[in-house]
Structures are given as C-alpha cells and as structure tokens.
Amino acid sequence: MQNAYKPTEERNQQNTCYVGNLDDQVTEALLWELMLQAGPVVNIHLPKDRVTQSHQGFGFAEFQTEDDAEYAIKIMHMIKVFGKPIRVNKASDNKRTVDVGANLFIGNLDPEVDEKTLHDTFSAFGVIAQTPKVARDAEVGVSKGYGFVAYDNFESADAAIEAMNGQFLGGKPITVAYAFKKDGQGERHGSAAERLLAAQAQKNAPTHMPNRLFAELRLLVCQEWHLAHRSL
Template structure:
C-alpha cells in the first residue's frame, strides 16, 4: 500500500472512495489505519497545500476491487475523527455517473485564508460535488488568486447555493457567486436552458448521478442500523425449566403426620400438647391410665422444697 500521490488517470476510479471533512490533525498514516479496516488498500492520497504542505481536508483511498470500495463507503461514512464526521462515498461509480451536467459555480472575492477545505465545508450542505472545490492559485508561488470553483451534480443544488451564499460573508469578505464561464471560449456561462434540458433528459434516462447513489447509500445504512437494533432470536432463549414432580391441588394434608383421636377414660381429661405429646389436665392422673391411652405418662411438676439459708448442714 502506498501513500504517494497517484495521478487521476492511474487510479482505479471504480475502486476509489472520496474522504471528505477530514480534520487538520489527521495525517496520511491515520487515514490509512482507518480505511484499511474495510479492505486491503492500494494507495491513500490527501492533497496538500503547496505552501504550508497541510492537507486540504479531503482525500482518496483506492482499494483492490470495487466491492471493498463500496463496503468502505457504507461503513465509514459518518465515522467521527477528532470530533468531525467523515463523508465517505464512491469517487466515481461508472462513466455514466461521472457526467458533469454543468452546475459549475464561480466563487469570487475570496479571502486569502480560504482554501479548498473551507470551500468544501461551506458548500457541501447544498448538495454533492462532481469534483472537489478548487481555489485558483499562482503557478509559481501557490498563492491564492481570490477566486475558486464549485461543481455540483445537479442544478437544484447549484441554484440553492447561488441563492443562499451570494453576498454572504466568508472570512470577513462578501462572496460574489455566479455560474462559471464555459471552457469553449465563447463567453457563455453554465446553467443555460440547453444544459438544464440535457440534465433533465439524463435523469429521465435513469442515469445514476452521485446524488442518487448517496440516497441509496443512506437507505442501506438505515437498513443496517435497523438490523442491529432487532431483538435477539427467540430460539436462542433457554426453555423454561419444568419441576421434576408436582402435587395436585387439594391432595396435600393440612397436618402431617395425621392426628389420631385421643381416647378418654372416666374423669381423666387427656389433651395433645403443643409438642404433639398427650398429657393429662388432671393432676392426679395415674401413669397406668396414661399408658392405656397410648401415650407416655406426664406427671405434674412439683417445685423443689424451700431451703433456708439459715439451715445448718454441718452434722459434726
């Protein structure tokens, strides 16, 4: 895996993902450690400023195949790095999805502190980019010239950005925004009726632009989150434990062992004590009568005789 800057023509676009909203504290090695969790990498490239050699807040990760790139876009989008949520999506899905509809804006009166990262963070709220925002720079010194370009994937997004940001202050300077001039040199600007008609026809013919892919990607992420939030399968729960035996209701005796009737003899009153023993309430009950009743005899308790302390037991 390499971190050298790969040329656009050398990179496999179908196996490459775009990584946006990268914090300034992150470097190439950290992005490599993060993105390699989705699959083997071929290269990672974070474009850097020519003057201060600080990355511009976005980069590209090329995988061995398209499947790993799609998986990386699915699981890495929204991951927070230094408190900032990364924006990860496929750089180019196929040749049809790379169509530039012409929604290109000219951003003028830029402050010298505004770079590509600031432009991307400012205008990403209005829609998806076809290519990364660019700041025009001097070829020799690399100093910014005070203007740049932002290319959206739809005229709806570029119209929203134009209406919302034209005249707004960025780094204490009001922005001057208009549709950029076409490259044919005829002095015509993008956003005319012909381009809008071609863009509408392309969407009608089911050309999947990056914005449509972004919606599909969000739906897949929502489905994945719903699957993770589903309760565990019922078959994984242990069955209830049944007792080894059960006694039917009403068959349990109130007293165990069962109590037999106490026989009575003449004037002698026999009762069952709290400990289950049969005893007589008649003080003079004889042992023979109690034994005849089938219970051990119970004799009345006789208190010990009172012995005075003055009694002399010395028989000397």
C-alpha cells in the first residue's frame, strides 16, 4: 500500500477523489481497501493533526485512471462507514463553500430515511453545500424524525421547498422549510437580507475572497491582541 504524502501539485487531480466526513476509526489501510472496490489505487493520504496525530476527518484517494475515480464517486458517495455517511467527490471540485444561509429543515421523516436518501432526493434541485444531516439519538443512533439540507444558493433551496413540501418520502409526507437560525431568536434563514448579501458576494467576490477575508480577520485579531498586551 502506497500512502506516503504527496503534495497537491504532485497528485493527478483528475484521478483523485476527496473523501470527507470520516469517522475517527478510519485508517489509511481501511480507506485503501474500501477504495479498491472501485479500481486500482495509487495513493491514500489522510492529513493528520501535528499534535495528536489523528486524522482531520477527510483524505484523498488517487486512482490509476480518471474513470476509476468517477466510478468511486458513483458507488462510494454517502455510504456509511462506522455509521457516518462519507462524502466522495473530485478533489479538484472540493472548494470551500460559503454558508449563504440556504439551509432547509426537513421534518416528519420516516425512520428509514437516512442521509443518503436526503442527498439523492434533494440534489435534484441544485448543488448541496454540505453533507445532509439526520438528527439522531446520541445513544442508539435512531432518527429523531427531522434533518437538514444546505444548498449553495437560494434558488435551489426555493425550488426544493416548492417541489418537496408535503410530498411523500419513505411513506410519510415531509415538511420542507427554511431552518431556524442558530442565534436568530426565532428567525428563519432565507430572509431578504441574506439573499441580498449572497447575491452581492456571488457577483463581486472572486473565488478566493472567503479565504482572504478570514486571513485579514485573523491578522486584525492578532494585531489587537498584541496591542492589548503591550499596554499591560
């Protein structure tokens, strides 16, 4: 098994899959054996924390051919490994997405509906920004009857609400609506303000802007910290 680290520029990106939402128990050897089901594997890499040496929940699988990588995406995406649905897509497509607020609450779920079912159903309306989540009991893992789907734009979320609210999924009519904001004091996502901000960001910001903004914010925080401690 070849699992030595390869810098991004040394990997064949077209032949490489990003594998995310990995459980802590997943090892490079296990991921190698799993990906072999799709085709010959060239390299497996799980980036690790420098201190704990545990992986960070994602990795990369490089195949011999692009066809094998495409096949891995088709058969491996959203399968459960140690109870968690893994995310598999082309490494070149795995760009950080900005949470624009196009987040949906899916209620009255049948107990048999899992994350893969949500993904397969709601991906028909647009690009899903994050792995869909089904709320589960922490001890036994049983569904609590609701979940969440997040899109990368409001148009897709609107279309999903219009088409799926009240429709049957797994034998039960589901409710589909914008989710409540975590700190919004009862306010739901999908507001006019969120839509305006998302439209402006989409229109004006280059693809690298989110990383640039975070870098500038971190620099500002560091500068303020040094100024505060210098005055002590």
